[in-house]
Each structure stands twice: as C-alpha cells, then as structure tokens.
Amino acid sequence: MAHDDSVLIASGLQVLKRYASQGETLTYADLNRELGEPFKLGANFPGQIGKLCDDITAAHSSATGLELMISVLVCDSETGLPGDGFFKLAASLGRLAPTGDVDAKRAFVKAQERRVFMVFRPAKTSTSGFAPNR
Template structure:
C-alpha cells in the first residue's frame, strides 16, 4: 500500500488529539469524515486504507511527541467497538501486546491506550 500523504497524517493526528482532549473515541468512518472524506470509496479497500492511515498516524505521533501509547486506539470499528486487526498487528510488531485472540485482553489494552491518550491531551 502506498505511503499516506504527510499532510493527511498530520491532520489525522490533530483530529485524534482533539478527540483525546475531550476524552472521546471515534469510528473509522467518523475519522474519514473529520478529514474531509479522503477515502472516497468505503466498499473498495476502505478498511485497509484507513487502517494504513491510522498506522502512519501512530508512527508520526510516536516520532513527534515521544508519547509511548498508540493514539489510534481511539479509532474503533462500529460493530466491535475495537480497533481493527491491523492495530493489533502493529501492537504486536511494537511489542506492546503479544498476539492474542483473547478479546478481553484486547479490550483491556485498548482501554489503557485510550486512558493514556486522554491523560496526555486533557486540557489543564
């Protein structure tokens, strides 16, 4: 999959910081809408494309802020209430969460990551 547009990654990070400051999460579709719907065909590769964007946002967040949490934990699927499989693959690659099929462990990990984001970006 091609690299994401650097401006789109930066804009996506700002969206996630804004949601974190409010203590809120959002869906993949909401993230796309917040960004002006750059991924225009939801039925044609939307999950992979939005997931790649979220991975790039995570990498940019880590490189520019030094925070150790995965900020894209704030972005969830409508049905599962959890990030998609790519999020958990990245978490395993980063050695943040061992590969697991345990939904409870995944939920707990996402909860911790979200709480860290909320704490980092909560207004003073």
C-alpha cells in the same frame, strides 16, 4: 484521487488530538468524514484507513517520543475496538503479545485510551473554593 500522505497524517493527528482532549473516541467512518472523505467506502476502505491510523501513530510517537498508540481512539462501529491492524501494530511494537483473546484486547485498548486521555485532556482548574495566596 491521489492523496498527500503527509497532509492526511498531519490532519488525522489533529483530529485525534481534538477527540483525545475531549475524552472521546470515533469510528473509522467518522475519521474519514472529518478528513473530507479521502477514502471511498468499499472493499479497500478498511485497509486504507487502517494504514492511515498506523501512520498517524508512528508519526506521533516519532515526533513526541511518547509510546502512545493515539490511533486507539479510532474503532470499528460494530465491535467498539480498533481493527486487526491496530493489534498487529501493537504486537510489532512489543506492546501486546499476539492474541485472539477479546478480553485481553479490550483491556489493552482501555489502558491505551486512559494513557492517551491523560496526555491530551486539559488540566482541571481548582474548585477548592480557596483564593490563591497573595
């Protein structure tokens, strides 16, 4: 089945924004499910969903001018980290030197997650108990 990339990218971005606003991450399989399963699980699945995530990050950065890697929210269910393609993209964008160091990757992911959550989490209302001045 052919997919309209622009529709998938836009839909994927909306899914990631929703998760970001809730301060949550999701797996590649979760993202696929949220999008109506446009990709079939199998040997090609990691490459297909990974490319979509890269495209979502590129579209978001292009549209907003923000240097956020919003696809950081999508991770492998076993490792808890984004796939290798995410780190290759980060390296190509000059945001993370190529590395095999898992601790460095985890630190980068946590920093990116914090940035994404800060942008998309709704502002909390004041709980000071003081009424506004009138």
